[in-house]
Amino acid sequence: xxxxxxxxxxxxxxxxxxxxxxxxxxxxxxxxxxxxxxxxxxxxxxxxxxxxxxxxxxxxxxxxxxxxxxxxxxxxxxxxxxxxxxxxxxxxxxxxxxxxxxxxxxxxxxxxxxxxxxxxxxxxxxxxxxxxxxxxxxxxxxxxxxxxxxxxxxxxxxxxxxxxxxxxxxxxxxxxxxxxxxxxxxxxxxxxxxxxxxxxxxxxxxxxxxxxxxxxxxxxxxxxxxxxxxxxxxxxxxxxxxxxxxxxxxxxxxxxxxxxxxxxxxxxxxxxxxxxxxxxxxxxxxxxxxxxxxxxxxxxxxxxxxxxxxxxxxxxxxxxxxxxxxxxxxxxxxxxxxxxxxxxxxxxxxxxxxxxxxxxxxxxxxxxxxxxxxxxxxxxxxxxxxxxxxxxxxxxxxxxxxxxxxxxxxxxxxxxxxxxxxxxxxxxxxxxxxxxxxxxxxxxxxxxxxxxxxxxxxxxxxxxxxxxxxxxxxxxxxxxxxxxxxxxxxxxxxxxxxxxxxxxxxxxxxxxxxxxxxxx
Amino acid sequence: xxxxxxxxxxxxxxxxxxxxxxxxxxxxxxxxxxxxxxxxxxxxxxxxxxxxxxxxxxxxxxxxxxxxxxxxxxxxxxxxxxxxxxxxxxxxxxxxxxxxxxxxxxxxxxxxxxxxxxxxxxxxxxxxxxxxxxxxxxxxxxxxxxxxxxxxxxxxxxxxxxxxxxxxxxxxxxxxxxxxxxxxxxxxxxxxxxxxxxxxxxxxxxxxxxxxxxxxxxxxxxxxxxxxxxxxxxxxxxxxxxxxxxxxxxxxxxxxxxxxxxxxxxxxxxxxxxxxxxxxxxxxxxxxxxxxxxxxxxxxxxxxxxxxxxxxxxxxxxxxxxxxxxxxxxxxxxxxxxxxxxxxxxxxxxxxxxxxxxxxxxxxxxxxxxxxxxxxxxxxxxxxxxxxxxxxxxxxxxxxxxxxxxxxxxxxxxx
Numbered sequence: 001x002x003x004x005x006x007x008x009x010x011x012x013x014x015x016x017x018x019x020x021x022x023x024x025x026x027x028x029x030x031x032x033x034x035x036x037x038x039x040x041x042x043x044x045x046x047x048x049x050x051x052x053x054x055x056x057x058x059x060x061x062x063x064x065x066x067x068x069x070x071x072x073x074x075x076x077x078x079x080x081x082x083x084x085x086x087x088x089x090x091x092x093x094x095x096x097x098x099x100x101x102x103x104x105x106x107x108x109x110x111x112x113x114x115x116x117x118x119x120x121x122x123x124x125x126x127x128x129x130x131x132x133x134x135x136x137x138x139x140x141x142x143x144x145x146x147x148x149x150x151x152x153x154x155x156x157x158x159x160x161x162x163x164x165x166x167x168x169x170x171x172x173x174x175x176x177x178x179x180x181x182x183x184x185x186x187x188x189x190x191x192x193x194x195x196x197x198x199x200x201x202x203x204x205x206x207x208x209x210x211x212x213x214x215x216x217x218x219x220x221x222x223x224x225x226x227x228x229x230x231x232x233x234x235x236x237x238x239x240x241x242x243x244x245x246x247x248x249x250x251x252x253x254x255x256x257x258x259x260x261x262x263x264x265x266x267x268x269x270x271x272x273x274x275x276x277x278x279x280x281x282x283x284x285x286x287x288x289x290x291x292x293x294x295x296x297x298x299x300x301x302x303x304x305x306x307x308x309x310x311x312x313x314x315x316x317x318x319x320x321x322x323x324x325x326x327x328x329x330x331x332x333x334x335x336x337x338x339x340x341x342x343x344x345x346x347x348x349x350x351x352x353x354x355x356x357x358x359x360x361x362x363x364x365x366x367x368x369x370x371x372x373x374x375x376x377x378x379x380x381x382x383x384x385x386x387x388x389x390x391x392x393x394x395x396x397x398x399x400x401x402x403x404x405x406x407x408x409x410x411x412x413x414x415x416x417x418x419x420x421x422x423x424x425x426x427x428x429x430x431x432x433x434x435x436x437x438x439x440x441x442x443x444x445x446x447x448x449x450x451x452x453x454x455x456x457x458x459x460x461x462x463x464x465x466x467x468x469x470x471x472x473x474x475x476x477x478x479x480x481x482x483x484x485x486x487x488x489x490x491x492x493x494x495x496x497x498x499x500x501x502x503x504x505x506x507x508x509x510x511x512x513x514x515x516x517x518x519x520x
Numbered sequence: 521x522x523x524x525x526x527x528x529x530x531x532x533x534x535x536x537x538x539x540x541x542x543x544x545x546x547x548x549x550x551x552x553x554x555x556x557x558x559x560x561x562x563x564x565x566x567x568x569x570x571x572x573x574x575x576x577x578x579x580x581x582x583x584x585x586x587x588x589x590x591x592x593x594x595x596x597x598x599x600x601x602x603x604x605x606x607x608x609x610x611x612x613x614x615x616x617x618x619x620x621x622x623x624x625x626x627x628x629x630x631x632x633x634x635x636x637x638x639x640x641x642x643x644x645x646x647x648x649x650x651x652x653x654x655x656x657x658x659x660x661x662x663x664x665x666x667x668x669x670x671x672x673x674x675x676x677x678x679x680x681x682x683x684x685x686x687x688x689x690x691x692x693x694x695x696x697x698x699x700x701x702x703x704x705x706x707x708x709x710x711x712x713x714x715x716x717x718x719x720x721x722x723x724x725x726x727x728x729x730x731x732x733x734x735x736x737x738x739x740x741x742x743x744x745x746x747x748x749x750x751x752x753x754x755x756x757x758x759x760x761x762x763x764x765x766x767x768x769x770x771x772x773x774x775x776x777x778x779x780x781x782x783x784x785x786x787x788x789x790x791x792x793x794x795x796x797x798x799x800x801x802x803x804x805x806x807x808x809x810x811x812x813x814x815x816x817x818x819x820x821x822x823x824x825x826x827x828x829x830x831x832x833x834x835x836x837x838x839x840x841x842x843x844x845x846x847x848x849x850x851x852x853x854x855x856x857x858x859x860x861x862x863x864x865x866x867x868x869x870x871x872x873x874x875x876x877x878x879x880x881x882x883x884x885x886x887x888x889x890x891x892x893x894x895x896x897x898x899x900x901x902x903x904x905x906x907x908x909x910x911x912x913x914x915x916x917x918x919x920x921x922x923x924x925x926x927x928x929x930x931x932x933x934x935x
Contacts, residue, residue, distance in 0.1 A: 020596040020607075020921040023898060027598070027605045061704035077603035092703050109702070112761045124702060124759075460697070461912050483698075505603035510914065511649070513698035517760035520702065 026505075032078035035502030037255040039075035041082050043140050043192035044068035045152065045183065045244065046199050048479060049488075050143025051171065052086075055119075055516065056476035057094025057107035058145055058171065065482030065512060068141045068196060070489040075194075078504050086141040087175035095127030096170050098163055102127055103170065108475035109518035110468065117517070119468070119475040124520030131170040132160045142187045144172045148202045148232055149240040150223045152183040166228070184244055188251040195248045196492065198259035198444065200241065200426045203232035204419045208264045209478065211355055211408035212415030218422060231418060234425035241426075245433050255500055257440040257492050260427040264419055265353065266445075266452035268467035269477035270411060273354040276328040277363060278370055285324040291371055294384050295402065296321035298395045299343065316340075322347050324370075331369030333412060334404035345404040349413055356467070356477040358409040372403040440499035442491050448472075456487060460510040463487060471514045482512040542640040542659055542865055543779075543801060545830070545852075545872075546589045546615045549888035549930040553876025554834025555848025556892075557795035559783040560726065560736035561834075564888075564932045568619035568633030568667055570781070571724035571738040572679030575621040575629040575669035580934040582623075587888060587930020588616040595642070595866050599649065599918045606648040613641050617930075621669070631667035631681075636660070637740075638687075638776050640865055647706050650916050651694040653906060654864040655708065661687035661745070661776060665722065680723030685776065687745050688714035691864075695754075696909050699763060705756040707763065711770060713750030718743050720776075732787040742778035742805055747771065752813065772811040778802040783832070790838065795848075797832040803855035822905050825855040834874075841880070846890070848874040859915075861901035866920045868899045878932065886932040894924040 025031065044050050044066075051058055052066025063069065063086050072084030094107035106127055108119040144151070146169055151157050158176025162168030177186050187195070206229045207214045214229025223236050248256060264270050280288065296317045303313035320343060322332070330348040337344030362368035373381075380394045390398070411419070427445065434441035448465065450456055451472045455464035463484070464470035467477055472484040480488065486509040493504045548566030551558035558570030565585040567574040591613035598605045621631040643656040662685065669679035692710040699707040724738030750772065754765040783797035803825035812818045834848035850872040861868070876890030902917025 020594055020896075020923045022596065022598060022919060022921055024600070025598065025605075026600050026603045031600075032603060061700075064704070074603065110760070110762070117762065122702065459912075459914050460908055461910055505601060508602055511697050513700065516702065516758065517762040518702055518758050519760050 026077070029080070032505055033501075033503045034075075034079045035497070035500040037496060037500040037502055038193040039072075039079050039081050040193050041140075041191060042068070042072055042075060042084065042194045042196075043187050043190050043248075043253065044071075044143055045187055045195060045197045045248070046143045047147045047202050048143065048145035049201060049485075050196070050198050051141065051145050052143070052485065053145045054474035054476070054479045054481060055094070055107040055109070056105065056474075056479075059089050059092045059094040059107050061092055062094075062107075062482070063088055063141070065485055066141060066143065067485040067489040067492065068143065070486055070507060071196070071492060072140070074489070074493060074504050074507065078502065084140045085137065087135050087139045090129040091125065091127065093122055093125045093127050096129050096131050097127055098131045098160075098170065100130070103131070103163070107516075109516050109520070110475060111519050112517075117468075122518060122520060124518065129174070131163055131173050133174070134160070135175045138177070138186065138190050139175050140190070142183055144169055144183055146171065146202060147183065147199065148206075148223075149200050149237045149244075150232065152199060152244055153240055155180045155182050157181075157183060184247055188247050192248060192251055192253040193255075195253040195256040196259070197244060197248070197256065199244070200237060200261045200430070203237055203426065204261065204423050205264065205478070207231045207415075208411060208419050209269060209355065211406070212411055212418070213408050216418040216422070218418075231422045234422055234429070237422075237426050238429040241429055242433055245437060245439070249437060255439070257442060257495055258430050258434045259442045259444045259488075259492070260430045261423050262445045262448040263423065264411070265351075265416070266448045266465060267478055268465050268470070268473050269356045270353040271452070271465070272356050272467040272477060273358055273360065273363075274328075275348045275350075275352055275354050275410075276330045278324075278329040278331050280324055280326060280329055282326040285326050285329070287373075288324045288370055289322070291373060291377075291381060291398075291401070292320055292322045292324075294381055294398055295343075297384065298390075298398055302395070316342070319346065331363070332371070332402065332404040333369075333410055334406060335412060343399070343402070345402055348405070348410070351416065352413055353411045353416070354405065355409050355411070358405070367403050369405045370403060371401045373401055377401045438499075440492070440495035442488075442495045444488065444491070447488070447491055451484075451487075458509050463509065468515060475515050481514040483509050483514050486512040542638050544591065544613070544615050544637065544639050546591070546892075546926060546928060547617050547635045547637060548585060548619070549587045549589075549876060549890040549928045550585070550846065550878060550932070551834075552589070552892055552926075552928060553846035553848060553874055553888075553890035554795055554836060555797075555832040555850045555872065555874050557783060557785075557797040557832045557834040557848060559724070559738050559781040559797050560734040560785040561793070561795050562726075562734065562785075563836075565619035565621040565631065565633075566617070568621060568631045568665070569617065569635050569637075571726055571736045572631065572633075572667040572669050572681060572722065573677045573724040573726040573738075574736065575631050575667065575679055576623065576627065576671045576677050577726065577728075578621055578623065578629065580623070582933075582935040583621045584619065584933040585888070585930060586616075586618040587928055588614055589890075589926050589928030590614055591924060591926050593894075593922065593924035595863075595920060595922045597650065597863065597866075597918050597920050604649045604918075606645055606650070608642055608644050610641050610643050613639060615639060621667075627671040629669040629679075631669065633663070633665045633667060635663050637663060642864060642866075644863065647694065649918075650863040651706065651708075652697045653693060653862055653903060653916055655692045655694065657689070657691045657864050659687075659689045661685055675729060676725060676727050678723070678725045680721060683720040683722060683741070683743070685718045685720065685743050685745070687716045687718075689716075689747065689750075689774070690714075695765070697914075699758070699909070701756045701758050707754070707756045707758070707765070709765070710753045710755070711750055712753070713747035713772070716745050716747050718745055733784065734786075735784045736782070738781045740779045742802060743776040745774045745776060747774065768814040770811055770813045772809065774809065775805045777805050793836040795832075795834040795836070797830075799830040799832070800827060801830070801855065802827050806855070822860070824857050824860050826857055828853040828855040843880075844878040846874075846876045846878075848872075850874075859902065859904040861899075861917075861920070862903040863916070863920075866901075866922060868896055868901065868920070868922075870894050870896045870922075876928075884934050888930040888932055890928045890930075892924075892926040894926070896920075896922040
């Protein structure tokens with residue numbers, strides 16, 4: 001009897017040891033290869049895109065879905081790696097406090113109101129991330145929202161004392177190793193074995209998102225004189241960029257990935273509000289055409305009163321006799337007054353862009369982007385039609401009714417050119433440095449062009465750049481969604497695998513979320 | 521946008537499922553030790569389940585067989601493209617049986633059987649890659665059956681009785697692959713129904729053409745479990761009209777399919793007995809799982825199971841007067857068809873290797889022990905009938921590997 005019980009005991013033991021095992025288990029070390037790369041200590045350098053910033057804020061779940069964090073999880077499937085640390089925020093509301101005072105807004109969520117779903121700031125809880133609460137230790141994800149190329153080399157960029165004056169960065173202040181630390185030195189100090197670098201976006205993006213109100217600093221080699229909305233001189237960019245790359249390689253990260261700078265015309269912040277959203281009925285079009293004819297007429301009169309010959313005056317003023325037709329028309333935009341365009345406005349050209357943040361109600365209802373025609377203006381227009389001569393004040397009233405789009409709400413042709421010229425030079429530098437150092441290179445510009453074009457097919461549909469619904473971009477129209485970041489991670493893995501003969505597995509982007517609906 | 525999210529309500533419905541292939545063949549330690557053969561084996565009151573026609577052949581006036589098994593099963597899943605892995609952490613299932621037979625006279629016996637032929641417990645890690653199909657499921661059905669067995673002629677007896685079933689189900693899954701609340705907690709739903717009661721029947725016949733040869737046939741009817749007014753509990757739903765999920769009730773039907781068994785046993789000599797059973801389980805009834813939520817949302821979930829066979833072989837050897845040894849083998853064909861392989865019951869074809877013994881402690885009491893090792897081939901399979909919130913059909917697949925180990929202990933009492 002006892003013997004039989006013993007046998008049953010042995011059987012039970014056999015059972016415990018009996019777990020299902022695959023012939024080729026993917027969780028064993030040799031399932032995936034690192035090739036020539038060493039991911040044991042991966043450090044990511046960059047800006048908001050690297051930090052996992054989304055919906056105009058940094059928050060925990062966004063950070064968890066940052067492309068460096070996704071990469072680290074995939075690296076861990078190919079190699080035993082160290083823990084990938086990120087300077088996590090205190091909450092999922094987003095926003096920042098500085099000595100208890102809120103200095104950054106909460107994340108945007110898609111709220112359903114009377115007019116349907118629209119982005120607004122999350123109000124379900126207050127921000128609790130205090131900038132002056134410095135986190136201890138070092139962090140593998142060194143992405144700093146707002147950072148430009150040269151900021152990574154700037155001592156004191158993480159000094160909390162400089163935050164109120166805008167002299168330092170509140171995000172870096174949270175985890176800098178000291179008041180005088182630089183982002184790069186903190187990265188180098190971690191003895192990285194592998195790095196990714198995606199920096200330079202803000203070197204043109206601040207200018208772009210401000211509608212080009214900053215300055216193009218090309219030719220100015222002193223970044224300390226730059227303002228946040230300026231375009232960085234490409235030489236300044238190149239010098240900072242190569243310093244970063246060389247320092248990381250010297251520190252031990254012989255392998256890494258460089259990502260280039262996407263075109264602003266591929267991101268929904270600039271492509272959502274069309275420049276021809278001035279939709280008119282036939283009657284409205286005739287009225288507006290008549291109004292601008294009146295403007296041209298009044299201006300001709302004015303020029304002739306200034307002794308300009310009639311023919312010349314008419315030629316100059318005729319540019320203001322803009323005609324409108326039934327259906328969509330391009331908006332009127334304010335431009336600097338010049339000799340050739342003394343009134344300082346014109347119709348937008350096809351390639352010019354409006355910003356997502358433009359007051360769309362004003363566009364629809366207040367004649368913003370065309371003319372704000374008041375009853376008084378109508379009266380003067382009536383006088384003109386009747387062949388009467390308006391007074392100087394009345395004529396001025398008509399001219400003043402022109403309501404062109406402000407500089408800060410649009411990117412005009414010259415601004416776009418400035419952005420693209422700088423960006424193209426940055427990208428040349430990035431690609432050259434990747435080649436010269438044998439680093440992997442990801443054409444992020446081409447990637448976002450794909451999402452802006454036909455989109456990228458995945459198992460749940462097609463990922464596109466369309467604002468809010470396309471899936472790639474978060475509600476701020478600039479930063480990506482987790483799904484967008486997962487796409488970036490996959491492209492990085494592609495580049496790593498081909499450059500270093502590795503077989504790091506990619507993720508299924510369908511498992512990563514997009515925008516967050518919430519009425520809180 | 522609003523429309524897209526409302527569609528999720530339907531997507532939800534389309535993936536609320538019970539289990540499939542949820543037959544658990546553990547209805548007697550003696551039979552299980554012989555590959556779960558028994559339709560033509562006159563051995564103990566286990567016949568109450570296997571073939572009530574045989575009860576009248578039992579030698580003693582009262583025979584009781586009762587026992588319980590522990591089902592240790594584990595399923596591993598992996599995706600060789602993404603490197604994802606998951607393993608179930610199933611609590612041990614405990615199917616049990618109780619059979620009593622009482623002989624009124626040489627030609628008539630009555631009995632009572634209680635057994636659990638259907639059930640499933642699968643518990644994946646929460647939020648694993650297939651969590652939009654299932655996080656965990658627990659399905660249980662207890663059969664209670666009074667029996668009568670009658671010897672019609674020298675060579676044939678019949679038996680049968682009505683079945684009362686009481687069952688329950690608890691099932692949890694995530695609503696989609698991505699939806700979460702503001703803190704990132706995945707939105708999920710639990711449906712729960714218990715105290716679902718239904719009726720069915722079983723009947724069998726046993727032929728004894730010679731003293732050594734017995735031939736049996738047994739049929740157990742299909743029983744459709746109607747879960748009415750079950751509870752659907754939604755958790756971690758973001759506060760937005762775009763994801764309009766509120767706790768509600770549901771009605772659903774789950775079939776416990778009919779099973780026909782034919783088989784024979786042959787006594788080679790005083791020591792050796794061989795047995796063969798063929799089960800045909802009429803899974804074809806499980807075409808689709810239709811769930812109706814209280815708000816009227818109806819979903820039809822294709823299952824497309826097909827009738828399937830299990831081929832069972834067993835042998836018994838009387839080693840000593842007190843000790844009987846048994847061994848068996850069976851081949852269990854899965855009712856699950858390609859493209860319908862859902863992780864809630866990841867069953868492909870399997871083989872069972874069984875063994876066991878009976879030890880007579882006294883002339884009246886015997887201890888019955890059995891074990892079964894169930895081996896599944898590694899299989900690349902997918903479920904291709906999940907539709908996401910945008911109406912997009914998203915297959916979920918990977919490589920599955922399962923094993924199960926079932927030790928069991930019982931007693932037989934004769935008087």
